[in-house]
Amino acid sequence: MxxxxxxxxxxxxxxxxxxxxxxxxxxxxxxxxxxxxxxxxxxxxxxxxxxxxxxxxxxxxxxxxxxxxxxxxxxxxxxxxxTVAAQGGINAALGNMSEDDWRWHMYDTVKGSDWLGDQDAIQYMCREAPKAVIELENYGLPFSRTEDGKIYQRAFGGQSLNFGKGGQAYRCACAADRTGHALxxxxxxxxxxxxxxxxxxxxxxxxxxxxxxxx
Structure with a gap:
């Protein structure tokens, strides 16, 4: 039960x-x-x-x-x-701005933790993050949008493509600079x-x- x-x-x-x-x-x-x-x-x-x-x-x-x-x-x-003070956004490998993969997100997160993070938890978080963002969109969260209507994603430090070999990733879904407020x-x-x-x-x-x- x-x-x-x-x-x-x-x-x-x-x-x-x-x-x-x-x-x-x-x-x-x-x-x-x-x-x-x-x-x-x-x-x-x-x-x-x-x-x-x-x-x-x-x-x-x-x-x-x-x-x-x-x-x-x-x-x-x-x-x-x-949570209202969180301005930046939510990292998720949606791939709306360029190709992305949750495994690349996981690599960046593990590296960012100096390899001290719980890798099972990090794997789950990064794999499920796109679903969580889409769920929030369905709930009505007013994400910023691209010209073609997709959820806009901005670049932040520590984000990379292809396990750190492909340059800057654009992974952070946001509602302007008030994501926590909107959330x-x-x-x-x-x-x-x-x-x-x-x-x-x-x-x-x-x-x-x-x-x-x-x-």
Whole structure:
């Protein structure tokens, strides 16, 4: 089973003075914490995602669109998460500007990590990157375009063709200089479309587990 009962203890920024164990107890039974001005409410979800940057939003979308009742806990409103600061773009061997190959992308990435990166993970990322970019396009991300309507790709350092022997690659798909901004707005819209429940300006405090390690 992908997810069983996942329970997080959450609190808003407005509640600063707390007894951690007392908070856990009253969260579980849904009673008011003495001295507080609000009631702790017990929520039940199939899955809880902590964080609403690009990765967190995409995880929430994947769960929600497969029918899981999903909540996303975030310290900030999702479109203010730090992904918004990413200006450059997304590297993917689409080959829209010149011939390209995900294996060349993988070579550049492994080399760029000084051969310290997890090569299995790098292989997966580079192989699947074109599909991820097309998925974002289908979600509605407003990528910059070439004159013939293809996704525009710009050149960045560390990109090469033919395993470093073929010159500069043009591999970075972008939405002008605000790719992160466009990405967050697109993913947040998709998460809302799939009825993801957001807890904005909340924190996860504890993950409760039983003696067998289950949630």
């Amino acid at each position: 992908l997810f069983s009962a996942i329970v997080f203890i959450v609190e808003t920024k407005t509640y600063k003075k707390r007894d951690k164990h007392l908070l856990m107890l009253f969260f579980a039974v849904g009673c008011s914490v003495p001295g507080s001005s609000y009631t702790i409410v017990d929520h039940t979800y199939d899955a809880v995602v902590v964080g609403a940057g690009g990765a967190g939003l995409r995880a929430a979308i994947g769960l929600s669109e497969h029918g899981f009742n999903t909540a996303c806990i975030t310290k900030l409103f999702p479109t203010r998460s730090h 967050l707005h697109t993913l947040y819209g998709q998460a809302m479309k799939h009825n993801t429940q957001f807890f904005v300006e909340y924190f996860a405090l504890d993950l409760l587990m039983d003696s067998s390690g289950g949630f």
